[in-house]
Amino acid sequence: AQTVTQSQPEMSVQEAETVTLSCTYDTSENNYYLFWYKQPPSRQMILVIRQEAYKQQNATENRFSVNFQKAAKSFSLKISDSQLGDTAMYFCAFESFGNEKLTFGTGTRLTIIP
Amino acid sequence: EPEVTQTPSHQVTQMGQEVILRCVPISNHLYFYWYRQILGQKVEFLVSFYNNEISEKSEIFDDQFSVERPDGSNFTLKIRSTKLEDSAMYFCASSDFDSGGPYNEQFFGPGTRLTVL
Incomplete structure (x- = not known):
């Protein structure tokens, strides 16, 4: 069974600064996907960024990027130039290749301070 | 942009009562899911549903739970x-996994908060 661990329950950062959210996971599989989901106070989770395990290149989506270390089973999210709208709960999630279900971490509550 | 919707947003019920949580997935999606999030805990997978049957379920999804797609648009728990x-908060999600895409991007609804008294 897979597990996902997010060791930072809460974080806060000043607007325009950079913040990194940590995620580690445990799996015996070689092919899988990793995701970061954002859950704003309105509570609808939206996909921020994904990473295919077979790709060595780290995924980037505008101000969001990941640091994927497969050997270390680490998948951190970096948010650059943070904005007030980035305030949300962030969940790291794992999906086995060809599987359907997502396994989530416990989340990190990120607050951007004006 | 199409989105998953859920009703009601908040349901209060007495212990022992039956509840039905409703979801309208994105119209061209074929895979449907329920997850739940107990306050302060992680989001947990409950069940996935495809082609009018359960494709996978977790140990949480015991005989007290059932899912149904009663018509072409609704998906109920x-x-x-x-x-x-x-x-807990119950989230519905849907995906077009069957479209042959490389990964299963699930689109989540806003959730239904269930309070059992």
Whole structure:
């Protein structure tokens, strides 16, 4: 069974600064996907960024990027130039290749301070 | 942009009562899911549904739970006899996994907060 661990329950950062959210996971599989989901106070989770395990290149989506270390089973999210709208709960999630279900971490509550 | 919707946003019920949580997935999606999030805990997978049958379920999804797609648009989760520990946020999700895409991007609804008294 897979597990996902997010060791930072809460974080806060000043607007325009950079913040990194940590995620580690445990799996015996070689092919899988990793995701970061954002859950704003309105509570609808939206996909921020994904990473295919077979790709060595780290995924980037505008101000969001990941640091994927497969050997270390680490998948951190970096948010650059943070904005007030980035305030949300962030969940790291794992999906086995060809599987359907997502396994989530416990989340990190990120607050951007004006 | 199409989105997953859920009703009601908040449901309060007495222990032992039956509840039905409703979801309208994105119209061209074929895979449907329920997850739950007990307050302060992680989001947990309950069940996935494809082609009018359960494709996978977790150990949480016992005989008290059932899912149904009663028509072409709704996807429901029924809890037959609610317990206090069923109090949680329940999220519906859908995906077009079957489209042959490389990964399964799931689109989530806003959730239904279930409170069992």
